[in-house]
Amino acid sequence: MQKSALAASSAVLFALATPGLAEPQAEVLHWWTSGGEAKAVGVLQEEFASNGGTWTDMPVAGGGGDAAMTALRARVLSGNAPTAVQLKGPAIQEWYEEGVLADISDVAEAEGWADVLPEAIANHMKCEGSWCAAPVNVHRVDWIWANAEVLEANDIEMPTTWDEFNAAADKLQEAGVIPLAHGGQSWQDATVFETVVLGLGGPEFYEDALIDLNPEALTSDTMVQVFDQMRTMRGYVDDNFSGRDWNLATAMVMNGEAAFQIMGDWAKGEFLAAGKEPGTDFLCASTPGDGFLYNVDSFAMFEVEGEDKQAGQDLLAKLITGPSFQEVFNLNKGSIPARTDVSLDAFDDCAKLSSEDMTASAEAGSLLPSYAHGMALRGAQAGAITDVVTAHFNSDMSSEDAVQQLADAVANSM
Amino acid sequence: MTKWLENHLPKMVLAPSFIAVLIFVYGFIAWTAWVSLTRSKLLPRYEIDGFIQYDRLFDSPRWDTAFGNLFIFGGLFIGICMVLGLALAILLDQHIRVEGAIRTIYLYPMALSMIVTGTAWKWILNPGLGLEAMVQGWGYPNFSFDWLVDPDMAIYTVVLAGVWQSSGFVMALFLAGLRSVDGEIIKAAQVDGIPTWRIYSAIIIPSMAPIFLSAFIVLAHLAIKAFDLVIALTGGGPGYATDLPATYMYAMAFSRGDIGQAASSAMVMMAVVFAIVVPYLYSELRVRND
Numbered sequence: 001m002q003k004s005a006l007a008a009s010s011a012v013l014f015a016l017a018t019p020g021l022a023e024p025q026a027e028v029l030h031w032w033t034s035g036g037e038a039k040a041v042g043v044l045q046e047e048f049a050s051n052g053g054t055w056t057d058m059p060v061a062g063g064g065g066d067a068a069m070t071a072l073r074a075r076v077l078s079g080n081a082p083t084a085v086q087l088k089g090p091a092i093q094e095w096y097e098e099g100v101l102a103d104i105s106d107v108a109e110a111e112g113w114a115d116v117l118p119e120a121i122a123n124h125m126k127c128e129g130s131w132c133a134a135p136v137n138v139h140r141v142d143w144i145w146a147n148a149e150v151l152e153a154n155d156i157e158m159p160t161t162w163d164e165f166n167a168a169a170d171k172l173q174e175a176g177v178i179p180l181a182h183g184g185q186s187w188q189d190a191t192v193f194e195t196v197v198l199g200l201g202g203p204e205f206y207e208d209a210l211i212d213l214n215p216e217a218l219t220s221d222t223m224v225q226v227f228d229q230m231r232t233m234r235g236y237v238d239d240n241f242s243g244r245d246w247n248l249a250t251a252m253v254m255n256g257e258a259a260f261q262i263m264g265d266w267a268k269g270e271f272l273a274a275g276k277e278p279g280t281d282f283l284c285a286s287t288p289g290d291g292f293l294y295n296v297d298s299f300a301m302f303e304v305e306g307e308d309k310q311a312g313q314d315l316l317a318k319l320i321t322g323p324s325f326q327e328v329f330n331l332n333k334g335s336i337p338a339r340t341d342v343s344l345d346a347f348d349d350c351a352k353l354s355s356e357d358m359t360a361s362a363e364a365g366s367l368l369p370s371y372a373h374g375m376a377l378r379g380a381q382a383g384a385i386t387d388v389v390t391a392h393f394n395s396d397m398s399s400e401d402a403v404q405q406l407a408d409a410v411a412n413s414m
Numbered sequence: 415m416t417k418w419l420e421n422h423l424p425k426m427v428l429a430p431s432f433i434a435v436l437i438f439v440y441g442f443i444a445w446t447a448w449v450s451l452t453r454s455k456l457l458p459r460y461e462i463d464g465f466i467q468y469d470r471l472f473d474s475p476r477w478d479t480a481f482g483n484l485f486i487f488g489g490l491f492i493g494i495c496m497v498l499g500l501a502l503a504i505l506l507d508q509h510i511r512v513e514g515a516i517r518t519i520y521l522y523p524m525a526l527s528m529i530v531t532g533t534a535w536k537w538i539l540n541p542g543l544g545l546e547a548m549v550q551g552w553g554y555p556n557f558s559f560d561w562l563v564d565p566d567m568a569i570y571t572v573v574l575a576g577v578w579q580s581s582g583f584v585m586a587l588f589l590a591g592l593r594s595v596d597g598e599i600i601k602a603a604q605v606d607g608i609p610t611w612r613i614y615s616a617i618i619i620p621s622m623a624p625i626f627l628s629a630f631i632v633l634a635h636l637a638i639k640a641f642d643l644v645i646a647l648t649g650g651g652p653g654y655a656t657d658l659p660a661t662y663m664y665a666m667a668f669s670r671g672d673i674g675q676a677a678s679s680a681m682v683m684m685a686v687v688f689a690i691v692v693p694y695l696y697s698e699l700r701v702r703n704d
Contacts, residue, residue: 066668073457094456094671184563184652240542242563242652379670380455387476387654394565394653405475412473 024053026312028299029075030086031068033061040332047319053312058082076100081302083313087133089124089375092300096127102301102310103130107317116339117321118362121296124375132300134320137335139295140354141264141370142195142287145250145271148280150177150259158285162199162229165260165288169236172259179236181258183244186390190372190382192262193389196229199289203366206291210371213381218407227392227399234393242394253282262287264295264373268350269334284350292361295373296338384413443684450677458673467678477679480657483569484686487658488637490573491580495633496626498577499584504614506585507592517589520582528579532646535575536562565655568648572640572656575647580636584629591625592618627694634690638683659683 026048032041041059048055060068068086075081081100095101108114108131114122117135125133146158154175159165169179182188198206201222209217217223238258241249250270252258261267271282278284286292299320301313319325326337331346336355344352361367369375371382388409392402451462471477502520506513523531538544539562549557561567595618603613641660648656650665657665659679667676 069671070668077457091456091671098457185649186651186653189653238542239560239563240540243536243649378455380672380675383665383670383672390651390653391475391655394651394655408473409475412470 023308024048024051024312024315025056025306025308026053026083026316027056027058027309028084028086028316029058029060029068029072029082030299031059031061031065032086033059037333040329043328043332044319044325047325048316051315051319053315076302081304083304083309084299084301084316086297087300088296088298089369089373090378091374092124092133092298093127094378095300095302096132100303101127101132102303102313103132104134104301104314104317105130107131107314111318111321113321116341118338118340118358118367120362120367120369121294121338124296124369125298133298134301134317135338136297136299136320137326137330137333138338138354138358139264139266139297139335139373140286140357141191141293141295141373142198142289142291143263143265143267143350144195144285144287145253145261145263145267146283146285147253147256147259148283150256151283154259156259158283159288161288162196166229166232169233169260173236177256178238178252178258179260180233181249181252181261182233182237182241183246183249184237184242184394185245186386187372188246188249188263189390189393190386191264191370192233193226193230193393194293194370194372195262195287195289196226196233197223198291198293198368199287200226200229202289203291203361203364203368206368210385211369211376213377213410215407215411218410219403223403223406224399227402230389230393231399264370265336265350265354266334268348272334272348278348278350284353286353286357290361290364291366291368292357293368293370294358295370295375297335380413381410384409446677446680449674450681452674454674454677456671456673467674468682470675471678471682476654476657477659477662479654480659480662481682483656483658484638486569487573487576487640488634490570491576491637492630492633494573494577495581495584496629498581499629500588500619502581502585503588503592506589517586521586522582523579524583526579528640528642529646531575531579532643535571535578536647539571539574562648563652565652568652568656572644572647576636576640576643579643580633584633587625587629587632588622591622595621631690631694635687638687638690659686 030041032038038059041057045055045057058071060071065086072082072085076095076098087095092101108125113125113131117125121135121138125131125135127133144158150172151158154168154172154177156168156171157164159168172179182192194206194210197210201209205217205220205222208214209220209223246263246267247270249258249261250263250267251274253261254271254274254276265284268278268284271278276282299316301317304310304313321339323337323339323342326339326342327346330337330351334351336344336347336351336358340355340359344355347355358367371377371385374382376382377385385406388402388406391397391405392399397405448460448462449458450467451464452459453461453463453466506517510516526534539559541547541558541560541563546557546559549559561571599617600613603617608616639660640658641664644650644656644658644661650657650661659682663676663679663683666672666679
């Protein structure tokens with residue numbers, strides 16, 4: 001009853017909206033509603049309009065995308081999917097398995113995406129070989145940020161191994177500075193955890209443990225060491241960290257209350273917004289160890305009816321991955337372009353470092369998806385790991401128990 | 415015609431809401447029960463696959479914590495609210511001056527939403543901002559009150575905030591109950607020289623049994639559906655130490671794309687509600703049949 005009413009009303013709308021010409025139409029569901037993000041979407045909107053398209057904005061804020069996903073579910077179930085949806089990582093494949101994604105291989109091949117995107121990232125955009133999503137940016141997750149003044153005052157270099165980090169932290173603690181600014185929210189615990197896994201275990205171990213979920217890797221001695229390091233780092237965090245938002249932790253580094261923060265490159269936006277200069281006021285470096293953990297935002301294209309909508313979809317895909325949008329958007333968002341052929345002259349030093357490392361690690365095979373930000377695993381598995389990580393970090397659980405629970409939780413989530 | 419209308423109008427007026435309740439309450443309960451037996455992930459699927467979701471649920475340490483917390487929180491919340499509410503009501507019942515003003519003050523927290531209560535208590539209990547920092551600032555540097563960030567104690571801060579919010583309401587319920595007791599009996603007891611505490615414990619409180627039951631039912635459903643208070647106060651943390659079944663269900667359904675798991679936890683929550691409500695209904699209906 002409700003469904004047929006919806007269908008009838010959308011049919012009426014449809015009849016009104018198609019006066020013969022196939023003018024590109026796109027309805028875009030996203031949750032980029034705050035400051036720099038909203039500005040970044042505005043760029044895309046303008047570019048779409050100047051190419052003759054009609055953009056219908058559908059922003060759904062709240063819950064880090066949870067609210068948008070609920071809206072998406074309702075739209076798909078009622079047979080009226082939006083044209084393009086901000087989706088990322090394995091969620092794209094999950095929706096593909098529900099049979100609702102469109103094939104945009106024509107655009108991708110015409111634009112030569114395979115040549116300009118790193119292979120690891122391109123694979124996320126493909127569903128069983130055909131292209132079904134367009135990448136927008138690359139956030140690097142394994143960053144360590146530091147207050148330059150505090151490090152200088154205590155005669156400390158940016159750490160390149162976790163032992164160096166621990167030594168530096170002990171020194172800072174004696175000097176009365178909080179070594180690590182951290183917010184006790186489960187995703188932040190998971191962010192620190194994955195950088196430690198990458199740093200202590202190396203790229204192969206990371207892949208084995210957090211992407212392939214190999215039970216042997218999950219219960220290995222290396223994983224015990226990872227949890228030991230997490231316990232050590234718990235000691236470097238102030239007592240008042242529970243529930244603190246990540247940007248408040250960044251502010252602690254900014255005003256010299258704390259020395260380091262481990263956080264993705266969205267933290268850079270906070271530093272820049274406060275008028276801090278990279279290199280002089282704050283320092284950026286990859287966390288100790290090799291590799292590069294990426295968090296790629298992308299738009300997945302949903303199956304839609306009507307030539308105007310399909311034209312809109314193709315135009316949107318072309319613009320999103322086009323060099324001009326990639327540059328302008330990422331300057332606003334603080335990330336780097338997913339394309340490797342965009343000039344980085346306008347970007348800051350941290351972004352240039354990020355881009356160099358991305359190219360280098362793509363060649364070395366250590367360009368890896370972030371598990372904490374939903375790039376490596378599906379929701380249920382990633383959530384199960386995060387539960388154990390955050391329970392361990394917030395209690396006196398032993399590393400051996402944590403490792404056992406980790407293996408059990410992953411098995412239970414399948 | 416008017417006769418026919420007279421007979422059928424009540425049914426016609428009630429029918430839409432009856433049908434709506436039938437579909438949107440009982441229909442969706444049945445739907446959830448069905449989905450809880452499937453392997454639904456991102457979108458609901460309808461192939462029955464046994465009790466796999468319930469096995470997963472009871473294997474999950476996070477669910478253990480959430481379910482255990484329901485009993486810690488529920489038991490303490492209901493118990494403390496009742497005792498405190500009754501004590502306040504009895505004290506107010508002594509025909510004191512400005513009773514109206516005091517009653518309003520105690521009832522006021524009820525006017526706030528749980529989100530406001532949770533946020534306010536989050537600031538009060540935050541060791542770096544609230545009570546602990548204040549008392550330390552007064553010159554007691556060893557004073558410590560960090561329950562909010564202590565995984566073993568955090569659930570009790572939820573109880574604290576919940577009690578603060580609801581005990582005034584329970585007081586109002588009890589006060590109405592106290593006032594409804596027949597004054598003649600009390601006067602007779604006073605004439606016989608029976609001490610006041612005895613009048614309360616042997617006459618007034620036993621005659622208020624139905625009020626106790628109503629207060630219990632209201633508080634129990636507040637406890638089981640508690641969600642916003644936890645979200646605002648602790649966000650389920652530290653770790654997942656203050657998760658409740660409702661927050662677990664939300665996380666599974668909306669953050670993790672695990673609808674089957676969410677449905678099974680919702681069914682277990684409903685079973686808990688039934689365990690409380692069914693005996694209540696049974697006793698109510700039995701009394702009517704006498």
